[in-house]
Amino acid sequence: MRRISLVLMMSVLLMMLSVGSIITAQENPSAPVLQIVDSDPLEGEELELDAPITIYFDRALDCATVADAVSITPEVVGETTCGEGDTSLIFTPSATYERGTTYTFTIGESLRGADGTELAEAYRLQLDTVGFLRVTQVLPAPDSTNIATDAIITVIFNRPVVPLGSVEDMENLPNPLTINPNIEGQGEWLNTAIYTFRPDTNWAGGTEYTVTVDGGLQAIDGATMQVAFRWSFITTPPALVEVNPPDASSGIQLTPLIQATFNQPINQISLEENFFMRSNSGPAPAVTGTFEWNDDSTGFAFTPDEPLALGVGYDIGFPENAVFEATGTIAVPAETWSIVTVPYPAxxxxxxxxxxxxxxxxxxxxxxxxxxxxxxxxxxxxxxxxxxxxxxxxxxxxxxxxxxxxxxxxxxxxxxxxxxxxxxxxxxxxxxxxxxxxxxx
Incomplete structure (x- = not known):
């Protein structure tokens, strides 16, 4: 048992010595290979358009070998120097990098440490420069149809466009949208990269709208849009969706409330001037009455001025190209429905x-x-x-x-x-x- 314990202790001691040797080799400038320990920026980080590239080593460099050892693809004119303590290499561009471009930064095997050591192999660092400002998502989606007439436009960008601020700052922030046909409304930045637009009145039904995001819009980091972003959507056409009493109802009382509901706000004047209710059993004057609308103009109730006739069928509705949605642009398809009043008592x-x-x-x-x-x-x-x-x-x-x-x-x-x-x-x-x-x- 004692012999086994001695063997285990010797094994652990050897492992500790091995780990210590590895650590010493990594930290010891006398190691046989010149090693890169860090970079700024790191691979995967965005490279600012005028930022230097710094590579850190485990020992001092032979600064005379630095300039010839460095190359950049695509080619960029600049100066390569040693950093503080000669343990880093710094490339400073003479002009800005190209936006939205991938650069490969290479250090060749000709680089030497001050102690004569060299890299085991060439080093490559791939960096992407700050890209363009882009629209990543919009609502309603491009080319979508049957969009609700009270829909809100939402535009999401790939990077911050405006700074964080208070509600009071909102009026000074850019409004990046142009909408055709024009419609008045209120724009709001929900955060630094999401913009919404809410129309003051509903969108016209059955209408194609084209929205353009200003191509000159600039992000906080200076990124700009390459081109204007443009998309279209079509709102849902106006339509009658429900009537009460329902079509073909019988036994209707002589003082009914005739109700109709639409899928969007309706131009009240066009409806009231073209609405009809008349007997379908022979010549008779049209039924007159009063209208009462709900708050958003999507529905009305019609009350006849006089009681209807007993046991008579009535047609109710409006003709083609006569009733329009709220903006007065698109007509509601013609509709006719019928009811029959209560019969004589029996x-x-x-x-x-x-x-x-x-x-x-x-x-x-x-x-x-x-x-x-x-x-x-x-x-x-x-x-x-x-x-x-x-x-x-x-x-x-x-x-x-x-x-x-x-x-x-x-x-x-x-x-x-x-x-x-x-x-x-x-x-x-x-x-x-x-x-x-x-x-x-």
């Missing part, structure tokens, strides 16, 4: 039905009406024979315009129900024909 069914046998003996009957009825005119018109021994109770259901008459019935008994004329709907129109039906429990 009893459309009974339960039990006339002639029914084996009707439930738990009592009662139901009358079904064609339209909403005036409840106060119903029960006095109903006669039940034989007369129930308890006074009937009456329950009117608005959802299906029905009247349930609850009374106790006798088994195996024929009941005759008589409905006298005079039941009235909610508009005062009466059922003028009597109705009699019978059933047996």
């Amino acid at each position: 009893i459309t069914g009974t339960s039990p039905f006339d002639g029914q046998t084996n009707a439930p003996s738990y009592g009662g009957l139901t009358l079904y009406f064609a339209s909403a009825m005036d409840v106060d005119t119903l029960e006095d018109q109903i006669t039940i024979e034989p007369e129930p021994y308890l006074e009937p109770d009456y329950y009117y259901q608005d959802y299906d315009n029905s009247l349930y008459v609850a009374f106790p019935t006798e088994p195996s008994t024929e009941y005759t129900i008589t409905i006298a004329p005079g039941m009235a709907d909610i508009y005062g129109n009466t059922i003028d024909t009597a109705l009699t039906f019978s059933y047996t429990t």
Whole structure:
């Protein structure tokens, strides 16, 4: 066991000596090879257009060999000198580098250390100069269609264009956009590299807009755009998207609220002047009424001045090339929809039905009406024979315009129900024909 421990201790000692030798070789100027230990800028960092390139070594250089050992591709005129303590090499360009260009900085094997050592192999450093200011993303996307008319334009750049500042500084910052057709709006820099534009009014529907980013725009670091950036998008065309009551609705009350909703703000005057509501069952004057719009002009409600006629179909809508979106530029496609008003009052069914046998003996009957009825005119018109021994109770259901008459019935008994004329709907129109039906429990 003791022998194994001695072996382990010797192994660890040898490893420590080896590591120490490596470190000494890296730091010791007497190492047989001239070594590069750092660079400024590092590979991958952007090279400023007038910045020097500095290479650091592990020992002093023979400065007489420096100038001939350095080359740059593409060629750049400049001066190569030793830095402080002769342990670095500095290349200073005589003119600025080309923007957005990759340069390869090479140190050949002719370079010598002051102690005569040389590089094991030629050294190459690849650097990219500061590039151009570019637009990296825009919203709406180029060539996109059906863009909402309240969309916000967003432009994202590849580098800071404006400094960080307060809201008060915003008015002094550049507005880089030109929009055709022209539209007024508010621009805002969300940060140093993102610009947004919000129109004061909605974009015109169904319109192609072309947006240009100023080619003379300059970034904080001096980078400029090579060319102006231009893209286009098309807004969604105006359209009617919903009506209420829906098309082909029946049983509509005589004082309805006609509602319509569009996918974008509408020119109110063009709609009100061209809207129609008229009977589709023969010559009749157009229905007049009043309009009420929602806050963003995307929808309206029309209320007729007078009650509509009973049991009549009405066409509602507007013609082609007559109603326009808010800017008055693009027309909304023509639309027509129809409704039918409530019919004259009538009893459309009974339960039990006339002639029914084996009707439930738990009592009662139901009358079904064609339209909403005036409840106060119903029960006095109903006669039940034989007369129930308890006074009937009456329950009117608005959802299906029905009247349930609850009374106790006798088994195996024929009941005759008589409905006298005079039941009235909610508009005062009466059922003028009597109705009699019978059933047996």
